[in-house]
Amino acid sequence: MPSVQSDFSLRAGVQGDVEAIGAVTRDAFRDHPHSRQTEALIIDALRVAGALSLSLVAERMERIVGHITFSPVTITGGASGWYALGPLAVAPEAQGAGVGTALVWQGLRHLRQQGAAGCVALGEPAYYGRFGFRSTPALRLKGAPAGCFLARPFVRVVPLGSVSYHAAFDLADPADWSFP
Numbered sequence: 001m002p003s004v005q006s007d008f009s010l011r012a013g014v015q016g017d018v019e020a021i022g023a024v025t026r027d028a029f030r031d032h033p034h035s036r037q038t039e040a041l042i043i044d045a046l047r048v049a050g051a052l053s054l055s056l057v058a059e060r061m062e063r064i065v066g067h068i069t070f071s072p073v074t075i076t077g078g079a080s081g082w083y084a085l086g087p088l089a090v091a092p093e094a095q096g097a098g099v100g101t102a103l104v105w106q107g108l109r110h111l112r113q114q115g116a117a118g119c120v121a122l123g124e125p126a127y128y129g130r131f132g133f134r135s136t137p138a139l140r141l142k143g144a145p146a147g148c149f150l151a152r153p154f155v156r157v158v159p160l161g162s163v164s165y166h167a168a169f170d171l172a173d174p175a176d177w178s179f180p
């Protein structure tokens with residue numbers, strides 16, 4: 001088992017966290033090979049549009065060291081209750097200590113408790129697979145690299161359709177979205 005420090009806590013992001021969330025997101029993605037550095041802008045655009053369905057921060061010694069974003073998606077055919085995970089960011093100095101894992105599990109738990117039908121993510125299957133995300137032929141995202149568009153249903157039947165993220169994500173092309 002990897003050693004995991006649990007000297008951090010999670011809570012919902014609030015208005016006073018906006019700058020710190022932007023900073024932690026920019027720091028996390030600064031050297032990311034696929035990043036176009038639009039992640040913090042996407043979060044801001046979601047917030048302004050009222051589409052930040054869930055924003056969770058991880059705090060260590062009263063400093064925000066991680067953040068996870070969930071926003072609504074639409075699916076052709078009209079299935080409702082689906083959300084997108086991401087951007088997800090952990091400050092470089094806080095990585096590898098379980099913060100990202102805790103944010104993902106807590107976010108999924110919250111969505112499920114709120115009656116969500118499922119969650120999608122665009123990213124590395126080796127990372128998101130540990131949370132139950134799988135590539136499925138039922139759900140497609142235009143432009144996504146093969147095998148990297150993943151779904152984590154909370155319902156038994158996964159809807160069939162093409163998924164659209166919120167317009168805030170138009171700041172980045174799916175082919176360029178950052179992977180963990």
Ligand SMILES: CC(C)(COP(=O)(O)OP(=O)(O)OC[C@H]1O[C@@H](n2cnc3c(N)ncnc32)[C@H](O)[C@@H]1OP(=O)(O)O)[C@@H](O)C(=O)NCCC(=O)NCCS
Pocket residue numbers: 002028029032086087088089090091094095096097098099100101102123124126127178179180
């Ligand atoms: C990806 C990220 C959120 C992980 O957060 P973290 O707090 O470091 O993650 P945790 O400590 O909870 O978990 C680390 C585990 O994830 C694994 N992991 C991290 N990146 C991975 C990747 N690209 N592919 C597969 N596994 C990966 C680690 O190997 C480690 O595995 P272990 O538990 O078996 O040792 C963080 O590294 C980060 O912010 N990266 C830059 C931004 C990014 O890529 N965001 C996600 C895309 S939206």
